[in-house]
Amino acid sequence: MQKVSLRVVAMDVPPQDVITRDNISIKVTAVLYMRVQDPVKAVIGVENYRYATSQLAQTTLRSVLGETELDELLMNREKINDILKHIIEKRTEDWGVEVSAVEVKDVDLPPEMKRAMARQAEAERERRAKIINAEGELQASEKLAQAARIIGREPAAIQLRYLQTVTEIASENKSTMIFPLPLDLFKGLLESGARRAETPALGLPEKASGEPLSAPPANDKVRG
Numbered sequence: 001m002q003k004v005s006l007r008v009v010a011m012d013v014p015p016q017d018v019i020t021r022d023n024i025s026i027k028v029t030a031v032l033y034m035r036v037q038d039p040v041k042a043v044i045g046v047e048n049y050r051y052a053t054s055q056l057a058q059t060t061l062r063s064v065l066g067e068t069e070l071d072e073l074l075m076n077r078e079k080i081n082d083i084l085k086h087i088i089e090k091r092t093e094d095w096g097v098e099v100s101a102v103e104v105k106d107v108d109l110p111p112e113m114k115r116a117m118a119r120q121a122e123a124e125r126e127r128r129a130k131i132i133n134a135e136g137e138l139q140a141s142e143k144l145a146q147a148a149r150i151i152g153r154e155p156a157a158i159q160l161r162y163l164q165t166v167t168e169i170a171s172e173n174k175s176t177m178i179f180p181l182p183l184d185l186f187k188g189l190l191e192s193g194a195r196r197a198e199t200p201a202l203g204l205p206e207k208a209s210g211e212p213l214s215a216p217p218a219n220d221k222v223r224g
Contacts (some may be wrong), residue, residue, distance in 0.1 A: 004039040008100060011050070013057045015108070018065045020073065027108040028065060032057050032088070033101045041096030049095050053088070057102065060087050070113075077104055 013030040020026060034053055036042045042049045064083055065073060073080060081103055089099040109117070151157045 002043055004036050004042055006036055006039070008033055008035045009050070011054055011057070013054070013061060013105075016058055016062050016065075018062050020065060020070050021067055022069045024070045024113060025110060026065075026070065026073075028061060028104060029106045029108075030057065030061055030084070030102060030104050032099060034092070034097055034099050036096055037098040038096030041094065046095045049092075049097055052095065053092055053097055053099075056091055057084075057088055060084055060091075061104075073104075073107065080104060 011032045011034060013032060015027050015029045018026050018028050032053070036049070046052050061084060064080065064087070068080060081101070084102040084104075085099055088102060092099055151161070
């Protein structure tokens with residue numbers, strides 16, 4: 001008489017060397033959860049149901065992953081687990097064995113592939129950082145253009161902004177401040193100077209050297 005346990009058994013699938021569809025060599029391990037559903041078939045239908053199930057799991061793992069790309073293996077692990085479970089369970093049904101789950105446990109990549117993936121991830125992060133920086137510059141330029149239009153309609157706004165900037169600078173200790181003065185403050189002085197330059201200066205009549213100056217006209221005497 002042979003006793004057969006009906007409890008669930010966790011069976012480790014040994015590491016398998018697999019070449020993926022995109023020609024990358026990897027080493028994969030998995031775990032299989034099974035239990036005997038029909039003890040008669042497990043004893044009569046196969047010589048050693050545990051050994052047969054383990055060999056079937058190894059060959060199925062190599063076959064399925066050989067038709068899968070590495071990116072799909074890393075991203076769609078659940079999908080691959082379901083495919084493995086469906087294939088193995090269909091084959092072990094005649095042996096009275098029920099497969100409850102198959103899980104890909106570890107994927108060992110070559111060192112050069114790990115370095116390449118690290119460079120790819122770094123480049124992706126740099127790309128995202130540049131995109132975020134460009135979006136920030138775009139939003140800042142839009143706000144600056146909007147502010148320029150508002151200041152253009154309200155000239156006093158630039159004076160308020162100037163005073164606010166001076167206040168922010170004055171709040172810092174040990175800082176040298178340079179005050180740019182707007183030309184509008186000197187507009188009146190410049191216009192006044194220009195008007196004076198255009199007005200001709202009044203002076204004495206010019207005489208050649210040696211010529212006597214004309215005497216002032218004498219007053220007529222009043223005859224008595």
